[in-house]
Amino acid sequence: MLEGLPPNDATHVMRVAAPRREAQRIADLISETFDPAEVAVANFERTDAEWVVEVYAGAAFDAERLQEMVEIAAGPELAAGVTFGDVEQKDWVAASLEGLAPVKVGPFVVHGAHDRGRVPGHCIGIEIEAALAFGTGHHGTTQGCLCAIVDAARRGRPARVLDVGTGTGVLAIAAARQFHTRVVGSDIDAVAVRTARANARANQAPGILMVHAAGAGARTLGEKGPYDLILANILLPPLKRLARPLRRLLAPGGRIVLSGLLSAQVPAALAAYRSQGLRLVSQRHMEGWATLTLAADAGRPR
Missing domain, CATH: 3.30.70 (Alpha-Beta Plaits)
Structure with a gap:
């Protein structure tokens, strides 16, 4: 995102x-x-x-x-x-991190190196250094996706996770640390992929595969799927274009988490994914931004 x-x-x-x-x-x-x-x-x-x-x-x-x-x-x-x-x-993320406190979402604490000592021992610390990629944990969309990962953990452990538009890799790292399972992250930006790989190593999550790919149609993403949990924190136009390819990558019983949406954009996003047979399971709104969880086997939305 x-x-x-x-x-x-x-x-x-x-x-x-x-x-x-x-x-x-x-x-x-x-x-x-x-x-x-x-x-x-x-x-x-x-x-x-x-x-x-x-x-x-x-x-x-x-x-x-x-x-x-x-x-x-x-x-x-x-x-x-x-x-x-x-x-x-300038280094935009470095500028954005100046003076920002650690962000706690469920068991996760997203922080910079300067706050490493402030992470409680019972929490999952995710250290994101200032770099030319996006995803510091302070934005409502990132926090909404972290909440969705916490929700997914209550349902069990997904065998495979995909993070599309991984940015700094914060969501892929959170999923790997939470589930101890196979995680694939992808981004259209080569700089973001390099940054995400470095962050994965720094956070002792070396098992994450970071892929430089446009969209969700890359062969590597298909070969590593299907996925029980797909995270896509991007923007509305690319999310609408990804509806069909993400549906194809979803395992039976799996769930897709969408974010990068203003609350007013929720109907447009839902229309694109409902056309692929997906139904709304839950939605969370933070700071005017929405995070949606969808599934092919969902019951009535709540």
Whole structure:
């Protein structure tokens, strides 16, 4: 999950402020138009009445095209407020970790190296160092997925786990430490994969296989499946595209956890996965973000 941070090689940014509904339309249109490996979209609240859409890329934007897209989604007045700029080159995760306290979710404590001594002995400490990848545990989507892993542990131990869009590897590491089972993590970003591998080694979870892959159709992912638990903490547009391939990777009786969704995006995500025969088991909302658990054999949603 992007967690509002720009991609590793971002050099250009577009910004526009808008009311929440219009901001969501702008973000959705741009996300669905561009390749997520090349363009990242963040949509966040600035005040109660105003949201900001930021679009990051490693190459210069076609300013006229983007302004036209904003106009289509939200009207000419908001399109006139679009601005373009350069991205300051810095380690975004290092900056985001400054001053952040450890995050505790169930038995997990996600922390940086500077807080290693603050992890209680009865907890599962997951140390995520500052690096050019995404997933520090402080975002509502990551916390929601960690809660879903805790929920899955109450049902038993999955034989195989897949973490799509692994980022720093925090969810794959949590699953490996919790279940002591086979875990595969994948990401479209080669830097994220290298970071996740280093984090897995540092957290004494060397059995995790980290794969550099676009989407869920990579041969390696299919060969290592099917999976009893699939985690996908990304964004709505790629989650919708992944509905069919993830369903194919799911073992009978398995469950899929989706996050990276604003609460308002839940119906759109559910529609994509219900069309693949999956049903909602539970949903959790944290800080305006939703985490969904789905299964092919689910009963009535609660």
